[in-house]
Amino acid sequence: MESQISNLESQTPVLKSPFAPSVMEAIDPSHLIVFRDVSKFYGEILGVNRVNLTIAPGITSLVGPNGSGKTTLMNLMTGLIQPTRGEIRVLGVVPDDPQSMFRFVGYCGQFDSFPRGMSGYEFIYSFLLVQGHPKKEAEAMTWRAIERVDLVEAAHRKVAGYSKGMRQRIRLAQSIAHDPAVIILDEPLNGLDPMARDETKRLFRQLAKDGLHLIISSHILHELEEMSDTIVLINNGYILAEGGVSSVREEKMEEHPMQIMIRCDRPAEFASRIFASDSVVEAQLHEDKHGLFVKTRNADAFYMLLNRMVAENGFNVEAVAPVDDNLNAVYHYLIGSGGGGQA
Amino acid sequence: MSSLVEAAAKPATTELQWGLWWRQVRAILRMEVKKNFWGKRALLIYVFASIPVLLMFLLTFADPDSAADITKNWAAAQEVFANIFEALILRTMVFFGCAWIFMNLFRGEVVDKSLHYYFLSSLRREVLVAGKYFSGLVTSVILFSLTTGGSLFFLYLARDYPANVNFLFDGPGLKQCLVYLGVTILGCIGYGAVFMFIGLFFRNPIIPALLVYGWEWLNFLLPPVLKKISIVHYLHTLAPVPMNEGPLATVVEATSPWLAVPSLLIFTAIVLALAAVKIRKYEISYGTE
Numbered sequence: 011m012e013s014q015i016s017n018l019e020s021q022t023p024v025l026k027s028p029f030a031p032s033v034m035e036a037i038d039p040s041h042l043i044v045f046r047d048v049s050k051f052y053g054e055i056l057g058v059n060r061v062n063l064t065i066a067p068g069i070t071s072l073v074g075p076n077g078s079g080k081t082t083l084m085n086l087m088t089g090l091i092q093p094t095r096g097e098i099r100v101l102g103v104v105p106d107d108p109q110s111m112f113r114f115v116g117y118c119g120q121f122d123s124f125p126r127g128m129s130g131y132e133f134i135y136s137f138l139l140v141q142g143h144p145k146k147e148a149e150a151m152t153w154r155a156i157e158r159v160d161l162v163e164a165a166h167r168k169v170a171g172y173s174k175g176m177r178q179r180i181r182l183a184q185s186i187a188h189d190p191a192v193i194i195l196d197e198p199l200n201g202l203d204p205m206a207r208d209e210t211k212r213l214f215r216q217l218a219k220d221g222l223h224l225i226i227s228s229h230i231l232h233e234l235e236e237m238s239d240t241i242v243l244i245n246n247g248y249i250l251a252e253g254g255v256s257s258v259r260e261e262k263m264e265e266h267p268m269q270i271m272i273r274c275d276r277p278a279e280f281a282s283r284i285f286a287s288d289s290v291v292e293a294q295l296h297e298d299k300h301g302l303f304v305k306t307r308n309a310d311a312f313y314m315l316l317n318r319m320v321a322e323n324g325f326n327v328e329a330v331a332p333v334d335d336n337l338n339a340v341y342h343y344l345i346g347s348g349g350g351g352q353a
Numbered sequence: 354m355s356s357l358v359e360a361a362a363k364p365a366t367t368e369l370q371w372g373l374w375w376r377q378v379r380a381i382l383r384m385e386v387k388k389n390f391w392g393k394r395a396l397l398i399y400v401f402a403s404i405p406v407l408l409m410f411l412l413t414f415a416d417p418d419s420a421a422d423i424t425k426n427w428a429a430a431q432e433v434f435a436n437i438f439e440a441l442i443l444r445t446m447v448f449f450g451c452a453w454i455f456m457n458l459f460r461g462e463v464v465d466k467s468l469h470y471y472f473l474s475s476l477r478r479e480v481l482v483a484g485k486y487f488s489g490l491v492t493s494v495i496l497f498s499l500t501t502g503g504s505l506f507f508l509y510l511a512r513d514y515p516a517n518v519n520f521l522f523d524g525p526g527l528k529q530c531l532v533y534l535g536v537t538i539l540g541c542i543g544y545g546a547v548f549m550f551i552g553l554f555f556r557n558p559i560i561p562a563l564l565v566y567g568w569e570w571l572n573f574l575l576p577p578v579l580k581k582i583s584i585v586h587y588l589h590t591l592a593p594v595p596m597n598e599g600p601l602a603t604v605v606e607a608t609s610p611w612l613a614v615p616s617l618l619i620f621t622a623i624v625l626a627l628a629a630v631k632i633r634k635y636e637i638s639y640g641t642e
Contacts (some may be wrong), residue, residue, distance in 0.1 A: 121467075
């Protein structure tokens with residue numbers, strides 16, 4: 011295992027935060043989620059290792075294959091498990107003080123299980139009472155949460171009779187019922203139909219806009235990309251990259267030049283002219299002969315060149331689109347598994 | 354948001370904290386007692402708790418001879434009841450009933466994968482231990498007090514009227530009944546703490562529960578010092594008509610109720626404190642259960 015770890019360490023790129031260090035320092039630490047040199051071992055099995063992470067408000071997505079350590083990170087953040095080493099602070103509070111922490115943290119975990127014999131309403135209401143809310147207040151909070159996930163009609167039905175999507179929604183409602191400032195969601199879109207997915211994503215965006223922290227793990231990369239302000243790529247217990255999709259993509263530009271598809275007339279002539287530029291690594295004609303793929307290590311310089319070419323040589327450019335400036339490509343380059351919609 | 358977090362981090366006054374904890378214990382009680390009484394698992398415990406009552410009923414009514422014996426020889430009948438109470442009700446029904454109820458408080462939730470909802474609530478884990486323990490206690494005390502009370506009811510019903518009523522209200526009957534109920538409740542208090550602790554510490558609590566069972570049953574053979582490290586010893590001492598433990602039993606000076614009751618309560622408090630310490634570092638890992 012040690013050799014595996016050292017091998018992985020050598021692969022670990024320099025991390026880049028979406029915020030400049032000075033900006034991160036300027037944010038009050040009581041508004042950040044901070045992991046300092048956190049490791050978790052399950053006996054001899056590595057959960058996560060040497061995690062240094064600072065999460066600012068907004069939507070942060072944890073991305074990685076199964077068993078990469080996403081859930082371990084979430085469980086550490088919420089005190090369900092204790093770190094073997096290191097320190098975690100969630101908005102300045104340590105996770106082993108649940109009474110303080112869960113006043114402003116909500117966690118919707120992966121377990122599709124519920125206390126026996128409860129209706130959706132009872133499930134949320136009972137745990138609000140357990141948190142110490144007075145009955146009237148708990149009642150109002152329960153209905154507000156149920157309305158948010160659109161389960162009013164099914165509220166008094168037993169959870170055992172719910173569909174998978176309904177169970178997912180009621181768990182989401184339970185995790186947000188106490189109006190937390192930090193919401194941690196492990197695969198929150200699993201089992202939801204397309205309409206419920208859209209509604210839920212809209213809800214997440216709204217919550218993020220309100221200044222909340224949302225930490226989401228999912229396997230559906232394109233959905234994460236749509237929603238996320240920051241992505242954290244994790245594999246084999248190590249954080250591989252952290253930042254906005256574009257900034258992480260830029261990090262890998264030297265190793266994996268960016269591929270841009272250009273639809274234009276006279277693609278062969280276009281290719282021959284641009285190939286002289288230093289910014290272009292490779293140019294390849296499209297199969298249909300109506301365009302070409304260009305690989306560049308400096309996208310900005312290439313776009314300048316493209317403008318000049320069009321102006322000076324009169325090319326008719328119909329479309330310009332980066333092919334691999336997305337989370338799927340970043341995932342593929344950093345983690346190595348095949349792309350597709352799912353990781 | 355910051356005000357919310359600041360409010361969360363701000364230490365509340367002790368008085369407010371106690372008020373909050375009391376509300377939380379009540380909320381846990383409400384949820385758990387309902388689960389204990391109405392869940393599918395409750396059915397087994399109902400059947401279990403009704404066995405001694407059924408036995409007493411059969412003994413007194415299905416067999417007219419034994420009913421006549423009870424009427425004729427009340428002292429002997431009381432001794433028979435003392436044996437039934439200690440051997441069947443206390444050492445079997447209360448013991449295994451408490452094992453089932455209290456071990457399931459945490460272990461059952463781990464099996465159902467629902468314990469994390471408590472752990473993800475704004476709730477001190479020590480308060481969770483207290484809430485769960487009291488919910489188990491309420492359940493077991495109600496159930497097994499009914500078992501003891503029901504058994505006594507049939508014992509008294511078998512004796513002819515008005516001798517039974519006279520013995521109950523003008524003789525030592527009422528006091529005896531109350532002591533039997535008290536011993537049942539103390540059994541629930543002591544065994545409850547032990548089994549909740551076992552349920553928290555062991556992934557498979559059956560083996561330690563059986564070891565405790567063996568220790569409690571063999572208690573009469575143990576030397577005096579070891580004898581005192583058991584719950585049944587104190588309960589036996591407190592019983593109004595102690596069961597005859599047989600010729601092999603080690604003779605020990607009876608512990609006074611003034612020592613036996615506080616000893617049991619102190620023992621329970623220690624076990625609960627250990628459970629509270631344990632739960633602070635308890636990690637949820639359903640996958641490995």
